[in-house]
Amino acid sequence: MHEPKTADLFAFFNEIGIIEQLSRAILEARLPSGLIAPHFTVLNHLTRLGEGRAPIEMARAFQVPKTSMTHTLKGLEERGYIALRANPADGRSKLVYLTDKGRALRAEVIQSLAPDFARIGKKIDLKTLTEVLPVLQDVRITLDADRNGKNTSPAASG
Amino acid sequence: MHEPKTADLFAFFNEIGIIEQLSRAILEARLPSGLIAPHFTVLNHLTRLGEGRAPIEMARAFQVPKTSMTHTLKGLEERGYIALRANPADGRSKLVYLTDKGRALRAEVIQSLAPDFARIGKKIDLKTLTEVLPVLQDVRITLDADRNGKNTSPAASG
DNA sequence: CTTGATTGGTGCGATATCGTACTAAATAAT
DNA sequence: ATTATTTAGTACGATATCGCACCAATCAAG
Numbered sequence: 001m002h003e004p005k006t007a008d009l010f011a012f013f014n015e016i017g018i019i020e021q022l023s024r025a026i027l028e029a030r031l032p033s034g035l036i037a038p039h040f041t042v043l044n045h046l047t048r049l050g051e052g053r054a055p056i057e058m059a060r061a062f063q064v065p066k067t068s069m070t071h072t073l074k075g076l077e078e079r080g081y082i083a084l085r086a087n088p089a090d091g092r093s094k095l096v097y098l099t100d101k102g103r104a105l106r107a108e109v110i111q112s113l114a115p116d117f118a119r120i121g122k123k124i125d126l127k128t129l130t131e132v133l134p135v136l137q138d139v140r141i142t143l144d145a146d147r148n149g150k151n152t153s154p155a156a157s158g
Numbered sequence: 159m160h161e162p163k164t165a166d167l168f169a170f171f172n173e174i175g176i177i178e179q180l181s182r183a184i185l186e187a188r189l190p191s192g193l194i195a196p197h198f199t200v201l202n203h204l205t206r207l208g209e210g211r212a213p214i215e216m217a218r219a220f221q222v223p224k225t226s227m228t229h230t231l232k233g234l235e236e237r238g239y240i241a242l243r244a245n246p247a248d249g250r251s252k253l254v255y256l257t258d259k260g261r262a263l264r265a266e267v268i269q270s271l272a273p274d275f276a277r278i279g280k281k282i283d284l285k286t287l288t289e290v291l292p293v294l295q296d297v298r299i300t301l302d303a304d305r306n307g308k309n310t311s312p313a314a315s316g
Numbered sequence: 317c318t319t320g321a322t323t324g325g326t327g328c329g330a331t332a333t334c335g336t337a338c339t340a341a342a343t344a345a346t
Numbered sequence: 347a348t349t350a351t352t353t354a355g356t357a358c359g360a361t362a363t364c365g366c367a368c369c370a371a372t373c374a375a376g
Contacts, residue, residue: 006268006275008287013181015294017199020178021221022301023171036362041175056324063179065364070326072362092324092371110164116304117164123300128293129166135290136173142281143180194332214354223334228356230332250341250354 012139030112032105034079038062038072043081043098043106051097054087058096063147081105170297188270190263192237196220196230201239201256201264209255212245216254221305239263 024037031040045058059069073096076082081102087093098106182195189198203216217227231254234240239260245251256264 005279005284006272008284008291009275009279009282010268012287012291012294013177013185015291015298016174016177016181017195018221018298019171019174019294019301022298022305023174025221025305026301027171034361037175038362054324063176063183066325067327067365068363071364074326075361087324090324090372094325110168114164117167120300120304121163121167123304124167124297126163126166128296129170132290132293133166133170133173135286136170136177138286139282140173140176140180142278143177143184146278146281147180147183192331196332212354224355225335225357226333229334233331245354248342248354252355 026116027109027113030109030116034075038064038068039076039081040106040109042072042076042096043102046082046096046098047103047106052095054090054093054095055084056093076102184274185267185271188267188274192233196222196226197234197239198264198267200230200234200254201260204240204254204256205261205264210253212248212251212253213242214251234260 027037027040031037041062042058045061046053049061055069055073056066059066062069064072073082073084077084080099083097083099084094085097087095185195185198189195199220200216203219204211207219213227213231214224217224220227222230231240231242235242238257241255241257242252243255245253
């Protein structure tokens, strides 16, 4: 049998958490004042997956509460990076669109990250990284699937 | 040379971010009300790395501002999971100690995570996971080293 | 249709994160 | 020794996250 022990998963998630913090710091250092990682993630998502998404759909994709998504979108809208329109197919819902300014910002940020990534890329072997990526995707899919239909035994009483 | 392209690193960090959110949700579902992941991380750190650490040291270890660490420790202290004492070797500093309650909570939380990890572990191959772990550690070390002495070109103008 | 349940979005309050500014202690410079 | 600089910790304010409650639109059950 080849199931990971609790300690293995623990160590794995621990490294994940640290890398997430460090990589987020790299990104946020390239964002204009007032914007943080979730703002950029939204711009990126709309570019890659297509505009005209409903906020609730994006909240689910990012695994955040819909109230958090409302707040993030409000920040992007106030700064003119996105536009919210009514959803003609559902009166409750809205649809999110990028503005030219939003598209431009995403491109500019990605450009500005190039030197960071080049510097870091020099220290990391491509082969190992590309071997790791499918494993991460597999783990992500597993966790995501687990989220729906999991054991719901109670939390520690504290 | 086999340097990763920007797109490879981008995809890598993207997966990291999603897994971090999902794994954090798993942990926080097992914590008593009022505690979140950073609280547990502190308890875990003190257990593994030893008690009697200074708050500033832990802030650096977790890559968070010292004000955030102050706040996290306050929450743990108010609930009786840690005790802060003066540092006899440095009048500016404090040292952080676990209480019995804090030690018990950590053990209890880890116990309560066992079924989650067992369920998830069934879906992930141990071999791939243990192969991935050193790569993640390598990336983490690279990013950490990069943090000190990096290029400081300006952020996007927005 | 009418009614009840569900769903998308938001207001609000509690807590979290983090930058700025400050204090007191320690250290460096002279 | 005196002074200047650095460092550990905290108070405070701005923004972020997120649960709860609510409304309006939709959908389901009859």
